[in-house]
Amino acid sequence: xxxxxxxxxxxxxxxxxxxTDAAIMFIGRIHTPWTDRLKCPRQGRLDGPVCEIExxxxxxxxxxxxxxxxxxxxxxxLHESRRDLVLQSPASDGKVRGTxxxxxxxxPNPIGTSIAALVTVEKNVLKVRGLDCLDGxxxxxxxxDRMLFTPIAPPQPGxxxxx
Amino acid sequence: xxxxxxxxxxxxxxxxxxxTDAAIMFIGRIHTPWTDRLKCPRQGRLDGPVCEIExxxxxxxxxxxxxxxxxxxxxxxLHESRRDLVLQSPASDGKVRGTxxxxxxxxPNPIGTSIAALVTVEKNVLKVRGLDCLDGxxxxxxxxDRMLFTPIAPPQPGxxxxx
Numbered sequence: 189x190x191x192x193x194x195x196x197x198x199x200x201x202x203x204x205x206x207x208t209d210a211a212i213m214f215i216g217r218i219h220t221p222w223t224d225r226l227k228c229p230r231q232g233r234l235d236g237p238v239c240e241i242e243x244x245x246x247x248x249x250x251x252x253x254x255x256x257x258x259x260x261x262x263x264x265x266l267h268e269s270r271r272d273l274v275l276q277s278p279a280s281d282g283k284v285r286g287t288x289x290x291x292x293x294x295x296p297n298p299i300g301t302s303i304a305a306l307v308t309v310e311k312n313v314l315k316v317r318g319l320d321c322l323d324g325x326x327x328x329x330x331x332x333d334r335m336l337f338t339p340i341a342p343p344q345p346g347x348x349x350x351x
Numbered sequence: 352x353x354x355x356x357x358x359x360x361x362x363x364x365x366x367x368x369x370x371t372d373a374a375i376m377f378i379g380r381i382h383t384p385w386t387d388r389l390k391c392p393r394q395g396r397l398d399g400p401v402c403e404i405e406x407x408x409x410x411x412x413x414x415x416x417x418x419x420x421x422x423x424x425x426x427x428x429l430h431e432s433r434r435d436l437v438l439q440s441p442a443s444d445g446k447v448r449g450t451x452x453x454x455x456x457x458x459p460n461p462i463g464t465s466i467a468a469l470v471t472v473e474k475n476v477l478k479v480r481g482l483d484c485l486d487g488x489x490x491x492x493x494x495x496d497r498m499l500f501t502p503i504a505p506p507q508p509g510x511x512x513x514x
Contacts, residue, residue: 200412202409202410202412203409204376204409206374206376207374207376208371208374208375208376209374209375209376209377209428209489210374210375210377210428210430210489210491211369211370211371211372211373211374211375212371212372212373212374212375212460213367213369213370213371213372213459213460214372214373215459215460221509221512222509226507227507227508227509228507228509229507229509229510229512230502230504230506230507230509230510231497231502231510233510233513235513235514236509236512236513236514237512237513237514238514243451246365246366246367246437247365247437247450247451247459248437249363249365249437249438249449250437250438250449250450250451250459251449251451251452252438252447252448252449252452253448253449253452254449254451254452256452257452260451261464263460263462263464265372265373267373274409274410274411274412274413275412275413275415278502278503278504279503279504279505280505284415285415285416285503286412286413286414286415286416286417287410287413288406288410288413288414288417288423288492288493288494289414289415289416289417289419289420289495290494290495290500290503291494291495291497291500291502292504295492295494296376296378296410296413296492297375297376297378297426297491297492299426299462299491299492301424301426301464301494301497303497317514320509326372326373328373328460328462329451329458329459329460329462330451331451331453331454331458331464332452332453332454334394334454334464334466337453337454339393339394339441339454340441340442340448340453341393341441341442341455342442342443343393344389344390344391344392344393345390346384346385346390346391346392346393346399346483347392347393347394347396349384349392349399349400350396350398350399350400351398351399351400351401351480
């Protein structure tokens with residue numbers, strides 16, 4: 189049995205006080221081939237279908253220079269996920285694991301992160317491969333893949349601290 | 352000149368309507384040696400100082416099984432960052448780049464992501480290396496490093512789609 193929002197055997201939900209400690213603004217929208225959560229990839233693949241990331245105003249200018257990176261880290265809001273499970277049973281077999289030991293979309297702050305391969309940038313639309321989310325998923329951030337990025341700011345003392 | 356919140360030559364701020372499209376709950380707090388933004392590492396290093404991640408209730412149970420992963424993806428809220436710059440000049444040299452072409456903490460949704468090496472887990476406190484954030488930074492998510500995680504849920508059609 190695959191889950192949409194039901195709780196499976198041995199899963200544990202906790203009472204949550206949904207207070208707003210910080211406010212997210214949606215900065216764009218992701219267009220993918222998947223309109224059904226039960227058909228999405230469980231994880232994106234870099235040879236997967238081309239998907240589109242549309243950036244909203246006033247953020248178009250913030251794309252300047254992004255075309256120089258082969259891979260991007262993409263953060264998105266998993267808007268259909270429940271947020272109150274602490275133990276989950278992905279295989280529906282009665283065995284449970286903690287939410288933080290899973291990359292399930294069900295989590296207290298349902299933020300997905302993927303590394304996507306950049307195909308093209310045209311105006312405010314990026315084409316990428318490697319996403320795994322539903323069509324219409326709200327975008328919350330884009331950054332260069334950490335493996336490809338060298339900080340430009342001047343060095344700071346913490347850069348040199350070992351533990 | 353290093354920046355705290357001032358705008359440097361050629362940087363561009365946009366008027367932002369800070370509406371709440373989604374609400375973040377802080378699920379813990381990060382304890383690091385850095386109490387000054389001008390001394391933090393620009394990026395974490397896996398041989399850096401040991402830092403502590405404290406998980407708040409009701410999320411303690413969600414740590415079950417996390418000790419089996421050598422590296423974790425950590426998401427945190429960069430609570431001191433301004434959010435309205437679309438072009439930034441990290442070197443303060445008049446050259447600007449788009450916010451999405453940088454890993455600067457200044458971004459519309461100031462969420463930092465790091466890959467941290469897990470040292471120990473004791474009750475609701477994790478010790479890790481590889482963070483780069485201020486002492487007291489709010490935690491928003493923890494997941495296994497994507498390179499170490501194999502989905503447990505049954506396969507879905509999207510898993511097999513190439514583009």
